[in-house]
Amino acid sequence: MNNNLPTPDDLQKSSVDLCNIYAQHLKQHEVKIPKVKKYNQIAKSIWLAVLHYYKGEEIHKDDISKVCQRDKPGLGGYQQVRHLKRDGWHLTSDGKGNHLLDPYKPSPEWETLKKQKEGILNAKTFEDIKAAYDMRCATCGTKEGEASHRYGEDKVKLQRGHKDPSKPITKDNIIPQYQFCNRAYRGDYVFDDKGRVSAIADVRPVRKASETVQQKVFEWLKKRFTLL
Ligand SMILES: [Zn+2]
Known part of the structure; x- marks a missing residue:
């Protein structure tokens, strides 16, 4: 002190x-x-x-x-x-x-993040986007070409992850994702640049939710769409 x-x-x-x-x-x-x-x-x-x-x-x-x-x-x-x-x-x-x-x-x-942002901005191909992410899955960090102990994969291949499934797959709507991260979400969620879920993109996550959560969603939607 x-x-x-x-x-x-x-x-x-x-x-x-x-x-x-x-x-x-x-x-x-x-x-x-x-x-x-x-x-x-x-x-x-x-x-x-x-x-x-x-x-x-x-x-x-x-x-x-x-x-x-x-x-x-x-x-x-x-x-x-x-x-x-x-x-x-x-x-x-x-x-x-x-x-x-x-x-x-x-x-x-901060410097890494900035480099990544610039890389995404200037990317022309999916390879460029992957390079901006250091050849890693945006969601879990698994590196392309390496083994994944988690899923018993010998050689990880990154796929085009759809950031916002409600919009077309354009350059700024893609994140590199390992197939298990990509498939696990099946178009149910919107992702941010860091590969984190930021919103739901389908009704499925609500269907799978508990009744308490569904009730909450229902109450919110009622207010949201009630005409005054
Ligand atoms: Zn992943």
């Missing part, structure tokens, strides 16, 4: 300094930064200001929480500092609550 937490003045300066570094090093990578004037406007801007204040040193999340409670009371207890990674920040954590920020480059996951 740190007993000498930075003052609000320290943190405002840290926030401005981080903004400058961001403009030079991270903006071009489209890392997301909170658009705030004062460091203590939202939780994320406080986290970043504190992390950056400790340049090159680890800081424990409990200390970040202390600053949050001091400078923006009412933010609540547990601080999910690691969520900054989703915005592209290069944050490393030791699993014990200590965090370290490198403000000069985006997180490796």
Whole structure:
């Protein structure tokens, strides 16, 4: 635990300094930064200001929480500092609550994701799409040409997975999927770019649902389609 937490003045300066570094090093990578004037406007801007204040040193999340409670009371207890990674920040954590920020480059996951997006955007063939996904099934990560222990396959072959079965199979409506992931869903679901289910595409999943869920769906649909 740190007993000498930075003052609000320290943190405002840290926030401005981080903004400058961001403009030079991270903006071009489209890392997301909170658009705030004062460091203590939202939780994320406080986290970043504190992390950056400790340049090159680890800081424990409990200390970040202390600053949050001091400078923006009412933010609540547990601080999910690691969520900054989703915005592209290069944050490393030791699993014990200590965090370290490198403000000069985006997180490796962010760069991989960006490369993938560009790859999909520029893809001309299914081979290009597969390459954008590192030759892996978007849903389970199984690699083409390798063995799948899960399904006892010697050599996995990726198939064209239909992202949204209600729309034609065009370049931007395809994800590479291992046949077992592809077949298992049988056109029942809509997938996002990460191969995760984002909606249902047919009535089958509702038919297979429990009566409690069907009742919920029914109530919602009644409201949705009732003419006022
Ligand atoms: Zn799969």
